[in-house]
Amino acid sequence: MTEVMRVLRREHANMAALVKTLDWQMREFEIGGQPDYDVIRSVVDYFLSFPDLYHHPKEDLVFERLKLRAPEVAERIGDLRREHEMIAARSREFSAGLKAILEEAHVPREAFVRWARAFIDVQMRHMDMEEADFFPSALQVLSDQDWQELETAMTTPDDPLFGENVGERFEHLHQSILRWQAEDQQARVAGSGAPGSSS
Numbered sequence: 540m541t542e543v544m545r546v547l548r549r550e551h552a553n554m555a556a557l558v559k560t561l562d563w564q565m566r567e568f569e570i571g572g573q574p575d576y577d578v579i580r581s582v583v584d585y586f587l588s589f590p591d592l593y594h595h596p597k598e599d600l601v602f603e604r605l606k607l608r609a610p611e612v613a614e615r616i617g618d619l620r621r622e623h624e625m626i627a628a629r630s631r632e633f634s635a636g637l638k639a640i641l642e643e644a645h646v647p648r649e650a651f652v653r654w655a656r657a658f659i660d661v662q663m664r665h666m667d668m669e670e671a672d673f674f675p676s677a678l679q680v681l682s683d684q685d686w687q688e689l690e691t692a693m694t695t696p697d698d699p700l701f702g703e704n705v706g707e708r709f710e711h712l713h714q715s716i717l718r719w720q721a722e723d724q725q726a727r728v729a730g731s732g733a734p735g736s737s738s
């Protein structure tokens with residue numbers, strides 16, 4: 540495992556946790572409940588301000604190198620850069636829908652659910668594909684020197700949600716995540732040994 544891949548996988552794990560959070564919130568909304576709009580807002584803001592700006596460009600660099608070393612493998616994987624652009628478009632679409640809802644503009648519930656579901660869906664499918672195909676292929680094809688050069692070429696500022704210093708606008712989400720993790724941990728301890736008690 541290379542340092543670049545460790546970082547990309549860690550970022551995926553963080554993103555997957557957020558997508559799951561969003562999924563819970565949307566379920567609440569879909570059954571007519573009141574979701575935590577602050578949490579939803581922060582999740583979308585995070586995707587716009589970190590993965591779209593710093594995670595996907597790193598993957599693009601790895602993909603470019605893969606294309607150079609094994610064009611046939613890259614071709615099988617597809618057009619990753621375009622997929623990243625499409626994902627960013629889904630983030631912006633969902634963000635605009637949420638903004639309209641928060642400003643109490645008339646947005647049909649179904650439209651909001653559709654944007655949210657499209658966002659959740661595309662994020663999960665994309666990450667699954669990368670984990671199953673793109674990452675293992677890159678690890679197989681690229682040399683130590685490739686990884687070294689890629690690492691040098693990459694810049695990542697501190698992650699505003701999962702990094703050392705949590706940005707002010709992500710504080711509420713950060714606290715919520717810590718609380719959920721603690722609850723999850725407690726539930727696990729309480730449920731350990733009870734067969735079938737999965738969440």
Ligand SMILES: [Fe+2]
Nearest residue numbers: 551598666669
């Ligand atoms: Fe990714």
